[in-house]
Amino acid sequence: MEKGLVKIAGVKAGYGDVPVLLGIHLTVESNEMVALVGPNGAGKSTLLKCISGLLPLKEGEIWFGEIKISGLPYLDIVKKGIIHCPEGGKVFPEMSVEDNLLVGGYLFKKEARKKQFDLVYNLFPKLLQRRRQLAGTLSGGERQMVALGLALMSRPAFLMMDEPSLGLAPVIKKAIFKTIDMIKGEQKISILLVEQDAFSALELADRSYVLDHGMIAMQADSKALLQNGEFKRIYMGL
Amino acid sequence: MRENNIKKTLLAARGLAKHFGGLAAIEDIHMEVEKGSMIGIIGPNGSGKTTLFNVMTGYLKATRGEVFYEGEKISGMRPFAIVNKGIARTFQVPQCCKQLTIRENIHLACIHRCPKNIIEEKTREFARIAKIESSLDTLATNVPIGYLRKTELAMALATNPQLILLDEPFSGLTDLECYELAAIIKGVREKITLVVIDHKLKHLMPIVEKVFVLNEGRLFFEGSPEEVARNPEIQRIYIGGEIK
Numbered sequence: 001m002e003k004g005l006v007k008i009a010g011v012k013a014g015y016g017d018v019p020v021l022l023g024i025h026l027t028v029e030s031n032e033m034v035a036l037v038g039p040n041g042a043g044k045s046t047l048l049k050c051i052s053g054l055l056p057l058k059e060g061e062i063w064f065g066e067i068k069i070s071g072l073p074y075l076d077i078v079k080k081g082i083i084h085c086p087e088g089g090k091v092f093p094e095m096s097v098e099d100n101l102l103v104g105g106y107l108f109k110k111e112a113r114k115k116q117f118d119l120v121y122n123l124f125p126k127l128l129q130r131r132r133q134l135a136g137t138l139s140g141g142e143r144q145m146v147a148l149g150l151a152l153m154s155r156p157a158f159l160m161m162d163e164p165s166l167g168l169a170p171v172i173k174k175a176i177f178k179t180i181d182m183i184k185g186e187q188k189i190s191i192l193l194v195e196q197d198a199f200s201a202l203e204l205a206d207r208s209y210v211l212d213h214g215m216i217a218m219q220a221d222s223k224a225l226l227q228n229g230e231f232k233r234i235y236m237g238l
Numbered sequence: 239m240r241e242n243n244i245k246k247t248l249l250a251a252r253g254l255a256k257h258f259g260g261l262a263a264i265e266d267i268h269m270e271v272e273k274g275s276m277i278g279i280i281g282p283n284g285s286g287k288t289t290l291f292n293v294m295t296g297y298l299k300a301t302r303g304e305v306f307y308e309g310e311k312i313s314g315m316r317p318f319a320i321v322n323k324g325i326a327r328t329f330q331v332p333q334c335c336k337q338l339t340i341r342e343n344i345h346l347a348c349i350h351r352c353p354k355n356i357i358e359e360k361t362r363e364f365a366r367i368a369k370i371e372s373s374l375d376t377l378a379t380n381v382p383i384g385y386l387r388k389t390e391l392a393m394a395l396a397t398n399p400q401l402i403l404l405d406e407p408f409s410g411l412t413d414l415e416c417y418e419l420a421a422i423i424k425g426v427r428e429k430i431t432l433v434v435i436d437h438k439l440k441h442l443m444p445i446v447e448k449v450f451v452l453n454e455g456r457l458f459f460e461g462s463p464e465e466v467a468r469n470p471e472i473q474r475i476y477i478g479g480e481i482k
Contacts, residue, residue, distance in 0.1 A: 018380065039412055040382030087410075088331070126284065137258060140330050140406075141283025141437075167330065167409050169282045169437050171478030196412045237414035 005029055006051070006158055006190060011060035011070075013050050020046045022214035023060070028158070033184050033191040035205035035222060037198040037235065042211040044194045045087060048160045051192075052084035053077045064158065079107065081157030087166060087194075089143035091150065093136025097127050100135050100146050104153025113153070120149040123179050140167045148176065152183070159183075160192045165200065173197075177204055198236055202226050210235060247309075248273040248401055248431050249294070249325070254303035254313075256286075256293050263289040265455045267303070271401070277433045278442050278463070281452035282476050287435045288330060290452070291403050295327050296320045307401075326394035327403040332386035336379040340370055340389050343378055347396035360396065368392035368422060383410040387419065391426075401431045408438040416441040439477065443467065451476070 006028040014020040020043045028034045036044050049055040051062055053074035062070040069077050091100050101120060105113040121128040124145040130138065135146050144167055151159060164180070165173040177200055184191055195201035202208050202222040210218040210231065218231060225231050232238040249271040256264045264286035271277055279287050292298040294305050296317040305313040312320055334343045344361040352360050365371045368388040373381055378389065387407055394402045407423070408416045420441050423432065427445075436442040443449075443463040451459040451472055459465075459472060466472055473479060 015380075037412075040384040040410070040415060133261075139284040139288065145283070163410065167283070167406060167437065169476055170439060171474075171476055172283060173437070174478040196410060198412065235412065235414060237412075237417045 005063075005065060006192070007063040008047070008051070009061045009063070011047070011050055011062065012058045013046060013055055014058065015046075015055075019058075020214050021050065024211075024214075024216060026209055026216065026219075028190045028192055030190055031184070031188045032207065033180075033193060033205045035198075035201035035208040036192060036194045036211055037196075037201055037208060038211040038217070039235070040196075043214045044211050045162050047211070048084055048086075048162055048192070048194060051077075051160060052082060054084070078154070081155070082160070083151050083154045083156035083158070084160045085147055085151035085162060085164065087162035089140060089147045089167065091135040091138075091143050091146045093134065095135060096132050097135055097138070097146055098131040101127075101149050101153050104150035108155065112155070116153045116155060120152055123152075123175065124149060141169060141172065144168055145172070155187075156189055158190045158192070160194070162194045163196060164193070165195065165197055173200075180204060199226070246272050248307065249433075250306040251290070251294065252304045252306065254290070254293060254305065255301045256289050256298055257301045262455050264293065264452075267452075267457050269450060269457060269460075271431060271433055273400075273431055275431055275448060276427050276446050278446035278449040279433060279435045279452065280437065280439070280442070280449060280466070280476065281458070282454075285452040286455040287452055288405055289455075291327060291405055291435065295325060295403065321397055321399075324398070324400040325403065326397045326399035326401070328387070328390040328394055328405055328407060330405045330409065332383065332390050334378040334386055334389050334393070337377065339375050339377055340365070340381065340385070341374040343389055344374075344392050344396055347393035351396060351398050364392040364395045367395060367426065369418065384412075384415045384419070387411065388422065391419075391422065395426065395430075399430060401433070402426075404432065404434045404436075406436050407434065408436050408441050420445050439467075 008024055008026040011021055011024040038044055050057055053072055057070050061068055064080055105116050127145055127149055148164055164176055181204055193201055202225055205222045208222045208225050209216050247270045251267050251269040254267040281287055293300045296315050300313050304311055307323055341361055344364055345357055348357045348360050365374055368391050370385055370388045373385050407419060424445055449463055449466045
């Protein structure tokens, strides 16, 4: 198996007795960006939780390169460079912006951390202005910036982003999508992008999967999916 | 205290400011919302949009300035008293009781507004308007965010308001879900004045007639959606080009 390749095979999972994922097969190649789109409640965030070890699988396996990561504690999964940026701007509210970012860079030495700080503050100058402010006192959109910054501080090999544009002003949203593209190109990382703005996600991603009611309803090259009349009608309301 | 200068004004802010320590989240905001209008509020993240809602609805105490509703001063009143006056709101992160069903959440909102024997009937009516009838028996924790946003709208309607403030109703929804919600919002605006904060301009601009733009806590611009979309400074600081 190629290094950096993520393979999800027959994954079933849910919460208590409620099944959410009904047998998912999905792959992400090295240096590939894959978008996962679909309606609310389809199971997109649940799948990310399964990959990062936050939710145990009921069936199936998840591989990262030649290592089976399903069943591993989430701490070990993070150490392999698999970083999950959850939806909803989840930050440590009682810590400053800078301390939040430090958590993301915890595994690195000072010099490497400095480089990551520069990258994050370059992307979000507002966080530099507010670096001493408690994250809990930021606006919703600013917290989203901290959550993304925290993920980027971890120098991910495989980055999972859950709704990175949620609650962000259009100009910041554009900057974030541009940055995601730049990160993918320059840092040679694999990305799995969950996004409700299907059009923006598909414009960026190499390939895309449509998840609906816990199943993969469609998968294709992103450009092909954007031309697909059935996809546009059912999932984009066009 | 009464304010009689403009009869049609439903909600007015006069020199409103809210400071958190040294940070001025909003500063010197003057704003009027006419009865029957549908208003959009946009602006960069951290520009004070939600703080403005929080001050107007009594969740935060203004540092300076006043809020008037139908000419009566409401700043200083507690949130439930403001709801009783006829102002309802929703939240950026839906605040439904997660361990109650959708039906029970709407019951809660109805409880002080209608006789006990018609609460269920009213609940069904608001659920039908918000298009969440099929989920009435589902726990709020188990429904997707689109349903929570519609539930909050149903709860707001259940308070029998004249004015609803919607905080990012389109956030977290797919395009298809946004179109559905926009249709629901357009349906309720026949009877209710609406003020909507959102960043999804593609969905917000077609349904509002006037837009207030906040920047760094101040009212930066007010005008029609077309004027806002054409304004080069707003394009630079907020939109990042043309609206897609």
